[in-house]
Amino acid sequence: MGFGRFSGADHDTRQTPSSGQGVVAKRTYDIVLWGATGATGRRAAHHLARRCAESGVALAIGGRNRGKLEHVRDGLAGRAGEIAILVGDSFDTAFMDEMSAQTRVVVSTVGPFAVYGSALVAACVANGTHYCDLTGEPQWMREMIDTHQDQARETGARIVHACGHDSIPSDLGVQLLQAKALDHCGQPCRRITTRVTRMKGGFSGGTAGSFLNAMRLRETDPDFDHLSADPYALCPTGEREGPDGPDRMMPLEVTWDADLQAWAYPYFMGPMNSKVVRRSNAVMGYPYGRDFRYTETALSRGGVGGWLAAMRKTLFGKLFLIAMAIPATRGLLERHVLPKSGEGPSKEVRESGSYEIIQVGTLRDGTVLKQRITGQGDPGVRSTTMMLTEAALCLAEDEIAVGGGFWTPASAMGPLLLARITAHAGLSFEIIAGRGA
Numbered sequence: 001m002g003f004g005r006f007s008g009a010d011h012d013t014r015q016t017p018s019s020g021q022g023v024v025a026k027r028t029y030d031i032v033l034w035g036a037t038g039a040t041g042r043r044a045a046h047h048l049a050r051r052c053a054e055s056g057v058a059l060a061i062g063g064r065n066r067g068k069l070e071h072v073r074d075g076l077a078g079r080a081g082e083i084a085i086l087v088g089d090s091f092d093t094a095f096m097d098e099m100s101a102q103t104r105v106v107v108s109t110v111g112p113f114a115v116y117g118s119a120l121v122a123a124c125v126a127n128g129t130h131y132c133d134l135t136g137e138p139q140w141m142r143e144m145i146d147t148h149q150d151q152a153r154e155t156g157a158r159i160v161h162a163c164g165h166d167s168i169p170s171d172l173g174v175q176l177l178q179a180k181a182l183d184h185c186g187q188p189c190r191r192i193t194t195r196v197t198r199m200k201g202g203f204s205g206g207t208a209g210s211f212l213n214a215m216r217l218r219e220t221d222p223d224f225d226h227l228s229a230d231p232y233a234l235c236p237t238g239e240r241e242g243p244d245g246p247d248r249m250m251p252l253e254v255t256w257d258a259d260l261q262a263w264a265y266p267y268f269m270g271p272m273n274s275k276v277v278r279r280s281n282a283v284m285g286y287p288y289g290r291d292f293r294y295t296e297t298a299l300s301r302g303g304v305g306g307w308l309a310a311m312r313k314t315l316f317g318k319l320f321l322i323a324m325a326i327p328a329t330r331g332l333l334e335r336h337v338l339p340k341s342g343e344g345p346s347k348e349v350r351e352s353g354s355y356e357i358i359q360v361g362t363l364r365d366g367t368v369l370k371q372r373i374t375g376q377g378d379p380g381v382r383s384t385t386m387m388l389t390e391a392a393l394c395l396a397e398d399e400i401a402v403g404g405g406f407w408t409p410a411s412a413m414g415p416l417l418l419a420r421i422t423a424h425a426g427l428s429f430e431i432i433a434g435r436g437a
């Protein structure tokens with residue numbers, strides 16, 4: 001089965017040849033988890049401690065508060081006593097440099113990344129240290145690519161943003177569906193539509209913080225809305241054109257999906273995940289075709305009830321967005337409604353949560369393939385941190401085909417990460433209609 005090419009066809013995708021662990025083979029640690037005390041960081045620490053103990057990977061945890069870090073370490077399974085603690089601040093560039101020079105991989109949960117993440121990415125790039133994170137902030141990702149791409153190619157640092165629920169299921173799902181289309185039909189899907197059909201869980205304080213920060217940035221950055229709307233905003237320079245129209249944040253729009261016989265409505269993270277999928281296609285050298293089209297929304301049911309439910313959620317989303325855009329109501333939501341840093345869904349919600357995504361691929365001849373993706377655990381924290389953990393282990397342990405640079409989950413790790421998240425992070429991918437079902 002082919003998973004797409006890892007070619008460096010354009011100037012943004014030149015690769016520094018570097019196989020396996022490449023230039024960062026000898027370091028004190030294999031992985032440093034930066035931000036182990038936050039809502040996602042604590043969960044990531046648990047998964048990483050267990051998985052690293054299984055495979056003999058040397059792990060350190062880091063953050064700004066030694067007491068909190070010791071408390072986290074004391075609760076870890078595996079060889080917790082062997083896990084080192086690194087204490088510093090995200091704004092301390094000398095510490096960021098020292099920390100990233102000691103490890104082969106840094107995995108970060110310290111967000112909003114546009115606030116706390118830049119010095120760490122710069123340090124990882126300078127030291128040839130591989131890096132993955134949970135950012136869903138395309139403006140910041142664009143800034144990091146523009147600032148550090150050339151140096152990352154030189155040092156061999158593989159930088160992979162968006163390694164949580166945003167955007168791994170969408171990105172790897174598209175890559176897998178395209179591989180299946182090629183296998184069974186001899187051609188890639190010209191269009192793929194991702195529908196989030198079920199999301200059961202909660203979200204953490206850091207997610208709220210990132211959203212609040214984005215709404216504030218929007219007021220001061222004249223390019224913010226332009227980049228948000230640009231469907232190809234994360235594609236390489238000179239490659240920012242294609243058939244998709246603008247990404248719209250929560251339009252008041254409910255549409256009928258004839259393939260799935262249900263009403264589709266806007267999904268908050270759809271525009272961000274779509275940009276990542278399009279970047280994957282571009283940096284891999286267009287294995288999905290230059291005319292490939294992609295959209296991502298949520299899906300309700302059919303009938304009048306389904307339409308009403310979709311309309312209610314659309315209106316709620318729009319009102320929430322308006323309230324977040326107005327400083328006075330945003331302040332009220334921040335103080336009284338949204339979770340604070342360190343807070344997140346309860347253990348019961350994390351463990352009983354789940355999600356389902358259906359991807360519909362349409363080939364040139366009209367053939368339709370459908371793929372179901374399911375995830376166990378709430379998407380915002382449990383599933384996200386298991387995927388992030390596997391991405392960090394993949395960067396540390398697997399023979400990755402691409403060299404240094406800014407990649408996406410699919411373009412950097414593709415089938416290697418897919419195998420990991422299906423075996424260890426509770427995800428499943430299954431063709432449910434079309435050839436190969």
Ligand SMILES: NC(=O)c1ccc[n+]([C@@H]2O[C@H](COP(=O)([O-])OP(=O)(O)OC[C@H]3O[C@@H](n4cnc5c(N)ncnc54)[C@H](OP(=O)(O)O)[C@@H]3O)[C@@H](O)[C@H]2O)c1
Binds near residue numbers: 035036166
């Ligand atoms: N992609 C996805 O699907 C997804 C899902 C969930 C979350 N996220 C993103 O992940 C990020 C983290 O979310 P979260 O809920 O875990 O956030 P959180 O609970 O607020 O945790 C933030 C972490 O950053 C640390 N920190 C803050 N300022 C620091 C500084 N100056 N120096 C060093 N460490 C610092 C905090 O340390 P203290 O404990 O000492 O305060 C804490 O460990 C957010 O950006 C969120 O948007 C993405």
